[in-house]
Amino acid sequence: MAEKVLMKGNEAIAEAALRAGCLHYFGYPITPQTELTAYMAKRLPKMEGGVFLQAESEISAINMVYGVASTGKRVMTSSSSPGVSLKQEGISYIAGSDLPAVIVNVQRGGPGLGGIQPSQSDYFQATKGGGHGDYHLIVLTPSSVQEMADLTSLAFDLADKYRCPAMLLADGTMGQMMEPVALPEPHKSIIEKPWAVTGTQMKREHNIINSLYLQPEILEKTNFDRFERYRQIEENEVRYESYLMDDAEYCIVAFGIAARVAKNAITMMRKYGLKVGLIRPITVWPFPKKAIKDAADKVKGFVSVELSMGQMIEDVRLAEECKRPVVLCNRAGGMIPGVDQIIAVTKDLVCSVEGGAR
Amino acid sequence: MTLFCGHYGSGKTNLAVNYALSLRQKGIEVSLADLDIVNPYFRSKDSTAELEAAGVRVIALPFANSSVDLPSLPSSAYSLVQDRSRYAVLDIGGDDRGAYALGRFVPYILEENDFEMLYVVNFYRPLTTTAEEAFEVLREIEGACGLTFTGIVNNSNLGAETTVEIIEKTCGKAQRLCEMTGLPLVAVTAEKSIAGPDMVPVVLQKRPFEN
Numbered sequence: 178m179a180e181k182v183l184m185k186g187n188e189a190i191a192e193a194a195l196r197a198g199c200l201h202y203f204g205y206p207i208t209p210q211t212e213l214t215a216y217m218a219k220r221l222p223k224m225e226g227g228v229f230l231q232a233e234s235e236i237s238a239i240n241m242v243y244g245v246a247s248t249g250k251r252v253m254t255s256s257s258s259p260g261v262s263l264k265q266e267g268i269s270y271i272a273g274s275d276l277p278a279v280i281v282n283v284q285r286g287g288p289g290l291g292g293i294q295p296s297q298s299d300y301f302q303a304t305k306g307g308g309h310g311d312y313h314l315i316v317l318t319p320s321s322v323q324e325m326a327d328l329t330s331l332a333f334d335l336a337d338k339y340r341c342p343a344m345l346l347a348d349g350t351m352g353q354m355m356e357p358v359a360l361p362e363p364h365k366s367i368i369e370k371p372w373a374v375t376g377t378q379m380k381r382e383h384n385i386i387n388s389l390y391l392q393p394e395i396l397e398k399t400n401f402d403r404f405e406r407y408r409q410i411e412e413n414e415v416r417y418e419s420y421l422m423d424d425a426e427y428c429i430v431a432f433g434i435a436a437r438v439a440k441n442a443i444t445m446m447r448k449y450g451l452k453v454g455l456i457r458p459i460t461v462w463p464f465p466k467k468a469i470k471d472a473a474d475k476v477k478g479f480v481s482v483e484l485s486m487g488q489m490i491e492d493v494r495l496a497e498e499c500k501r502p503v504v505l506c507n508r509a510g511g512m513i514p515g516v517d518q519i520i521a522v523t524k525d526l527v528c529s530v531e532g533g534a535r
Numbered sequence: 536m537t538l539f540c541g542h543y544g545s546g547k548t549n550l551a552v553n554y555a556l557s558l559r560q561k562g563i564e565v566s567l568a569d570l571d572i573v574n575p576y577f578r579s580k581d582s583t584a585e586l587e588a589a590g591v592r593v594i595a596l597p598f599a600n601s602s603v604d605l606p607s608l609p610s611s612a613y614s615l616v617q618d619r620s621r622y623a624v625l626d627i628g629g630d631d632r633g634a635y636a637l638g639r640f641v642p643y644i645l646e647e648n649d650f651e652m653l654y655v656v657n658f659y660r661p662l663t664t665t666a667e668e669a670f671e672v673l674r675e676i677e678g679a680c681g682l683t684f685t686g687i688v689n690n691s692n693l694g695a696e697t698t699v700e701i702i703e704k705t706c707g708k709a710q711r712l713c714e715m716t717g718l719p720l721v722a723v724t725a726e727k728s729i730a731g732p733d734m735v736p737v738v739l740q741k742r743p744f745e746n
Binding site: 182183184185192208209212219293355357360 | 543544575576577657659660661662664692693694695696
């Protein structure tokens with residue numbers, strides 16, 4: 178394994194993208210993801226073929242991504258919540274044009290301009306569309322600086338494989354915290370891109386990148402074809418971590434920073450004999466529906482721990498098909514649920530299921 | 536006056552906080568200035584309660600930790616250079632960008648001409664993994680602030696995975712950086728629980744998100 182370095186999560190994403198052969202980056206700085214843009218600004222101009230451009234706005238940055246993605250080159254943009262809202266139109270166009278690209282959201286508290294502390298309240302935006310039309314993003318949620326790097330590599334590979342945009346859904350803590358990381362070895366896309374706009378050399382028909390289809394029959398077909406690919410993604414690309422679930426009587430569902438706090442809470446609760454486990458979605462689209470559904474046959478209840486007013490909890494309820502109670506343990510606006518809070522909410526759930534006092 | 540400068544995330548803040556507290560323990564009147572205009576997170580100001588309890592005067596950006604992302608310096612920062620009765624420890628933001636904040640104080644610092652400016656380096660940071668890269672950042676900082684360094688602190692670490700061996704592996708690089716710059720190696724630092732006899736032990740500033 179490569180020698181480790183000490184990196185901020187934002188830097189790890191940037192370096193992993195470079196090592197995945199991403200030589201094109203367009204963005205606009207915003208706290209708490211600015212180190213990512215700054216790192217790209219330092220490194221890309223020194224690399225052969227590297228292009229860094231700080232656009233005048235997030236809207237122009239995402240449209241530059243749209244342009245480079247059309248040529249089949251690996252390309253990335255990053256921002257934080259308000260900036261990602263600005264990118265939604267472009268993301269819909271990229272999805273509608275069946276192009277691979279990687280979009281990073283290092284979330285902060287909202288809505289509106291919100292704050293600069295960590296949040297997970299863009300879950301709906303990331304997993305349920307965000308922009309207009311029928312489309313999905315592959316959404317990956319890192320829970321350590323190491324995963325910031327590893328999932329960035331994966332995001333590029335999956336985006337290329339399925340010709341759709343992929344999103345890294347991180348949060349302010351993941352972006353800012355420093356941890357040792359073994360960086361992935363440099364690798365490039367091995368996937369052929371015969372659809373790319375690269376010049377015909379007078380040897381083939383023009384490739385046309387477009388999301389406008391005025392004949393509804395044809396537009397419908399592009400949607401059906403795209404959703405066939407989404408079905409394959411749901412079948413093949415679900416990723417999650419199962420932690421102490423073998424003997425668990427209660428299941429916490431949490432991703433990102435919330436999952437780290439949840440693990441500490443689980444360690445404490447197990448000391449008191451309360452058998453709690455964790456399902457940590459690594460992909461939140463596709464959501465690990467089957468893992469949750471299977472868990473519902475074994476556990477007595479679920480706790481969804483989130484840095485939002487309760488967004489993922491809807492996917493948990495859909496996945497477990499209302500077999501067990503699902504309760505929310507949350508903070509919002511940039512606050513993080515603590516170990517004590519998770520234990521208290523879990524104990525309340527235990528009491529309501531099994532009776533008795535806390 | 537001691538100034539801590541270096542690359543982003545090299546450990547300047549931790550060292551500044553530790554150094555201010557160690558001076559205070561010796562009975563010296565000391566002010567610690569958090570002059571980081573670059574990064575709104577993980578700053579000296581986070582340790583204000585501990586520092587003030589120990590009798591250290593904390594001077595920080597008025598909007599630091601208020602979630603207002605505004606890099607303005609307080610007027611009280613001039614007391615760092617004008618009040619010569621107190622020792623001043625300055626925690627400067629990362630890279631050349633952070634060092635720009637020093638500019639307005641430089642004439643006073645040069646006039647008094649009684650300062651040390653330490654270059655904090657962690658060779659496990661990705662943009663300063665070699666002596667050559669660290670040298671480049673060092674010169675950029677000097678160019679931005681108009682002061683020249685007086686010494687080097689090897690603060691190499693891998694966070695929670697740091698061992699004495701991991702630190703010792705960087706000694707050659709630190710030596711080479713000293714040769715390139717002609718500067719002395721002022722200290723090799725290590726987290727208190729692992730520090731060897733020839734290392735300066737450092738207590739880590741509490742960070743809210745670590746598990």
